[in-house]
Amino acid sequence: MKKLILVIALTLSSLTFAQNKKTQEMTPEQQAELQTKKMTLDLDLNSNQQKEVKTIFLEQAKKKQALRAEMKAKKESGEKASSDERYKKEIEVLDNQIEMKAKMKKVLSPEQMKKWETKQDERREKIAKSKRKVLNKQE
Incomplete structure (x- = not known):
């Protein structure tokens, strides 16, 4: 279950800008606003682009919040995910x-x-580098 959570969390984090713990405690609207502002600074977005990007980020933030709640509920119930689940x-995350x-x-x-793609790759x-460090420390 821990590996599943790690994989999903890492994959979701690649969808958005790097977030700290404070961002994770924010509402989806606040997260979308911050991501939009950061992207505007990085890519010099115009006002129409800002509105559209904010809508995209808001939708993503709401999906992440729902997934986090589902994962938390499963973890608290002690339920383990099967390989099919x-x-x-993972397919759902990749589709997202x-x-x-x-979009x-x-x-x-x-x-x-x-x-934007270059920043996503970075x-x-x-x-991946931080994941390797964590795995190396566990060994």
């Missing part, structure tokens, strides 16, 4: 990533999209 969750990327392509210019690398 883990597979379905694909959907997010498609962002509609909103961002080609240059902005390239820069975040994935950072997460």
